[in-house]
Amino acid sequence: MPTTALALLNQPSSDAPPHTEELPPFALVDPADPHVRVLDLGVTRGDGVFETISVGSGHPQALEAHLRRFARSAAALELPAPDEQAWNAAVRAAAAAIDPVPEAYVKTILTRGVEGDGRPTGWAYAAPAEDFTAARRDGIRVVLLDRGYRHDVAQTSPWLLQGAKSLSYAVNRAVVREAKRRGADDVVFVSSDGYLLEGSTSNLLLRVGDTLITPGTNLGILPGTTQGDLFAFAAERGLGTDYALLHADDLMAADAAWLVSSVRHAAPIREVDGTPRAIDADFTSALNAFLVARTE
Ligand code: PLP
Structure with a gap:
């Protein structure tokens, strides 16, 4: 079996112009071959949306939640709606086509397609996950960086697409380089009016006493599938869960804090802007054990 796999969607959306001939929803192809055209708007403009789905022992995790968010992001960019059944099958097929590994991921990409063609492009790519043992165990250092938008940007300026998982992630990469320049590993974005985002x-998660708290999803941020599953995990164990407006002080005062996301899962925050903060090793292990073991 190969290390990586690629499913090319013949039918990426339910409302794109139909193909003239009857085609299966997707085809598994060799990921080493060229497949994307140089004038694809996903490449030339970052005009498209994506998801990264973790795969635990062959099982795509939170797939339905990821595909719902994929559809919401596509709607925000006025892209044709992804064909849910086709994507679900393509993700599962790509995940099943790689060498069995404990942890892998599948990335789904939907672009506006080749300029002038009017048909979206879509693919699902599977590969083994990076080893995040150290980040999960020892924690990460974060810096607080101003995102430059107010906390209500999604309501006042929806055209800025805050809260959509678009392919325009150059900023999300640039901030990690800035974090590294400042001696940290990752960032927590802060709104221009001072709220943690x-x-x-990843999403920010705090534990305050017996309650897990995350910033509200109406702040122009992504509603996290990992955060959603961790709220369900907490509720099952009798812990409270809450969405709140949070400030930097809340991060320092919390009993524990994490950045949570698909693939890296729960990375405890051990330093904020150079100031150490406590991590809860046992609870972090419990969170990651739960996340890694999910079968759906
Ligand atoms: N926020 C942003 C900006 C992200 O890119 C991601 C995931 O990539 C998340 C939050 C976390 O989402 P999830 O837990 O669904 O991976």
Whole structure:
């Protein structure tokens, strides 16, 4: 079996112009061959949306939640709606086509397609996950960086696409380089009016007493599938869960804090802007054990 796999969607959306001939929803192809055209708007403009789905022992995790968010992001960019059944099958097929590994991921990409063609492009790519043992165990250092938008940007300026998982992630990469320049590993974005938002590719989660708290999803941030599953995990164990407006002081005062996301899962925050903060090793292990073991 190969290390990586690629499913090319013949039918990426339910409302794109139909193909003239009857085609299966997707085809598994060799990921080493060229497949994307140089004038694809996903490449030339970052005009498209994506998801990264973790795969635990062959099982795509939170797939339905990821595909719902994929559809919401596509709607925000006025892209044709992804064909849910086709994507679900393509993700599962790509995940099943790689060498069995404990942890892998599948990335789904939907672009506006080749300029002038009017048909979206879509693919699902599977590969083994990076080893995040150290980040999960020892924690990460974060810096607080101003995102430059107010906390209500999604309501006042929806055209800025805050809260959509678009392919325009150059900023999300640039902030990690800035974090590294400042001696940290990742960032927590802060709104221009002082509210904690999210990480570069993750959500912020705090534990205060017996309650898990995350910034509200109406702040122009991504509603996280990992955060959603962790709220369900907490509720099952009798812990409270809450969405709140949070400030930097809340991060320092919390009993524990994490950046949570698909693939890296729960990375405890051990330093904020150079100031150490406590991590809860046992609870972190419990969170990650739960996340890694999910079968759906
Ligand atoms: N916020 C941003 C900006 C992200 O890019 C991501 C994931 O990539 C998340 C939050 C976390 O989402 P999830 O838990 O669904 O991976």
